[in-house]
Amino acid sequence: GQQLNQSPQSMFIQEGEDVSMNCTSSSIFNTWLWYKQDPGEGPVLLIALYKAGELTSNGRLTAQFGITRKDSFLNISASIPSDVGIYFCLAGTYKYIFGTGTRLKVLA
Amino acid sequence: DVKVTQSSRYLVKRTGEKVFLECVQDMDHENMFWYRQDPGLGLRLIYFSYDVKMKEKGDIPEGYSVSREKKERFSLILESASTNQTSMYLCASGQGLNEQYFGPGTRLTVT
Numbered sequence: 001g002q003q004l005n006q007s008p009q010s011m012f013i014q015e016g017e018d019v020s021m022n023c024t025s026s027s028i029f030n031t032w033l034w035y036k037q038d039p040g041e042g043p044v045l046l047i048a049l050y051k052a053g054e055l056t057s058n059g060r061l062t063a064q065f066g067i068t069r070k071d072s073f074l075n076i077s078a079s080i081p082s083d084v085g086i087y088f089c090l091a092g093t094y095k096y097i098f099g100t101g102t103r104l105k106v107l108a
Numbered sequence: 109d110v111k112v113t114q115s116s117r118y119l120v121k122r123t124g125e126k127v128f129l130e131c132v133q134d135m136d137h138e139n140m141f142w143y144r145q146d147p148g149l150g151l152r153l154i155y156f157s158y159d160v161k162m163k164e165k166g167d168i169p170e171g172y173s174v175s176r177e178k179k180e181r182f183s184l185i186l187e188s189a190s191t192n193q194t195s196m197y198l199c200a201s202g203q204g205l206n207e208q209y210f211g212p213g214t215r216l217t218v219t
Contacts, residue, residue, distance in 0.1 A: 003150060033207060042112075042198055042210035088150070090208065098151045 004091055006099035015108050019076040023089035023099040032072040033090040034063050043088070047074070081106050110135045112211035114199050120217045127186040129214050131199030137209075139202045140182035142166075142174060144195040145213075151198065157182055189218045 004023045013019055023032070031050055035043035047058050049065035049072060056063055062075045072089055084106050089099035115130035133140065141156040143166075153166030155174040163174050171193060175183045182201075186193055194217050202208040 031206070035210075040213070040215070042212045045207050045209060048207050096153075096208065100150055 004089055004097055004099040006089060006102055008102055009100070010103040010105070012105045012107060013079055015079060015081060015106055017079055019079055019083070019104060020073065021087060021102040021104075022071060022073045023091065024071040025091060025097070026070065027093075027097075028069040029091035029093050029097075030069070031092040032063070032065050033092075034061075034072070034074045035088055035090065037086045037088070039085070046087075076104075079104075079106050081108050110201075110209040112199060112201055112209050114197075114211040114214050116214050117212060118215050118217075120219065121186075121189050122219055123190060125186075125189050125218075127189050127216065127218075129184040129186075129197055129199075129216070131182045131184070131201075131211055132180055133182075133201035133209070134180065135201065135203075135209070136179065137201040137203050138179075139204070139208075140176065141200040141202075141208065142172075142182065142184045143198045143200065144168070145198055146195050154184065189216075191218050194218045 004025050006023045033048050034046045037043040047056050047063040052069045053067045054065040060077045064073045086101045086103050088101040091097050112133045121127050142154045143151045145151045152168050154172050157163045157176040173185045197214045199211040200208040
């Protein structure tokens with residue numbers, strides 16, 4: 001099945017640094033969702049975006065729905081050790097497509 | 109808060125056994141989904157249901173079937189388990205194209 005391009009695939013950062021990741025596609029979507037998954041657990045919804053250009057925050061997390069409707073960005077500010085995990089995007093029109101995931105590791 | 113529960117967190121079955129994975133949601137969502145998640149392959153959709161007794165094949169339905177007799181419950185059935193069905197299985201529910209909420213997952217091992 002189709003997957004969204006998500007980058008970076010993985011990243012190691014120092015505690016306190018800001019993190020940016022994105023998902024891109026050649027197709028247009030009406031909904032972008034961002035999830036975090038801890039090892040051995042189900043994904044947890046972080047932010048949902050429904051309008052092109054929309055910028056939404058959830059605590060230290062900020063996500064944007066790209067103006068072209070073909071991409072989305074997630075930023076994490078002042079990272080902490082518990083931010084470690086896999087982040088992935090989910091985009092939808094009549095069906096959902098998943099991103100390939102970004103594995104984040106935070107060094108204390 | 110939305111709650112999606114799955115019947116087992118860990119399951120070990122033998123090759124050829126019939127396996128039932130149960131998923132229950134408490135938000136009256138129309139849509140329910142079954143995915144499997146494997147390293148390097150991400151999440152892949154097995155089946156989804158948009159209403160009671162309705163089902164649609166996802167990307168990898170072979171070797172699986174589903175049942176949705178009640179709105180809150182969506183079951184995944186492995187008719188004859190095989191070792192290549194060892195995986196993490198995730199259930200999700202949602203309303204329209206709004207958020208999908210995932211359960212905690214069932215890690216199935218087929219020996």
